[in-house]
Amino acid sequence: MNSDGVPLRCPACRRDHVYVPPAYPCACGTPLAPPIQRGATPSPITHRTWTDTWVTVRCRACGRQSQWPQPELGCSCGAVLRVPVRPVTAPTGAKAAGHRQPRAGDRPPGGGDRPTEAPARAAFRPLTIRTARDAVTAAGLYLTWLGFGDVLHAEPPPASGIDLRGRDLVAQVDPTTRPASLKAVECLWLHAMTTSARSVHFSLAGYAPDARRRADELGVPLFVLDLTGTPQPVNGAARKLVSAGA
Structure with missing residues (x-):
């Protein structure tokens, strides 16, 4: 997993950001983040549907291919940006596995521009939004x-x-x-x-x-x-x- 920040520029206000994709655990336990496409321009989200907000991610450790939430970044200007992800080819061989939707409670939140946890609080356990x-x-x-x-x-x-x-x-x-x-x-x-x-x-x-x-x-x-x-x-x-x- 590459946890390095990816430089992004908001096309609406031209502010620069360093985006760190959130890492969630694969079913095998390996931390896994969507492969951000470096150099690509993020696009403002003006229309959102429940069917086009997942991306395919493949675990390098076990070869499992799963569906994960599309990476997004909230700019300080108020725009919500869709962060481009590199296409993933289908896995081959014995490591190929079926798709799995991420479940709330599998992982703590992470990534750039995420809320900072107060010291006295445990990690927030989110609920995946579909409706x-x-x-x-x-x-x-x-x-x-x-x-x-x-x-x-x-x-x-x-x-x-x-x-x-x-x-x-x-x-x-x-x-x-x-x-x-x-x-x-x-x-x-x-x-x-x-x-x-x-x-x-x-x-x-x-x-x-x-x-x-x-x-x-x-x-x-x-x-x-x-x-x-x-x-x-x-x-x-x-x-x-x-x-x-x-």
């Missing part, structure tokens, strides 16, 4: 891991758009394929103000630039969810929350 409901569940698990108490789903989702509530907490999860809007961030903040709660926003497709700027002004933590179910902080308020906990 919109999975996205809400993954965000709820993460908020509980951060230290928020009694985090519950709103059933059915109310007109306010508040998907999760906890002690002194309101959170919204946007599972759509479009970046979260300025209105969504402002409405969440206003709802938190009226209930004297903290607000947190999660999105699968990132944030519109004006939404990101307003969140910075209001101190609303913004997270991008990748399909492994591991939230990535995209602003200072989110990074502070990850560092300090609830």
Whole structure:
């Protein structure tokens, strides 16, 4: 496994990043990361489906070929980038094996631009996202891991758009394929103000630039969810929350 960082440049804002692909254990136990295509330009994700978000990865130790989440990077400008992966040829011989989907709980999260664990917390165990409901569940698990108490789903989702509530907490999860809007961030903040709660926003497709700027002004933590179910902080308020906990 090559754990070296790969230099990437965001095509939206031209910021440079060093991306380290997350490594998950193969069924044989060997740490395995998708083979990033060096020199290739990442592409912004403007449309997301559940069927095109897996890549084929082959373990060099056992030859097993499996499906893994497509590597993604959340840029600080709010764009979510698809990181190109080298094609993998089918394994041959006795080492060939069937496909296997990664399961939540197999591995701790890793990789560049990932949240930093607070010293007192165990590693976050993500939930692989396949549906919109999975996205809400993954965000709820993460908020509980951060230290928020009694985090519950709103059933059915109310007109306010508040998907999760906890002690002194309101959170919204946007599972759509479009970046979260300025209105969504402002409405969440206003709802938190009226209930004297903290607000947190999660999105699968990132944030519109004006939404990101307003969140910075209001101190609303913004997270991008990748399909492994591991939230990535995209602003200072989110990074502070990850560092300090609830």
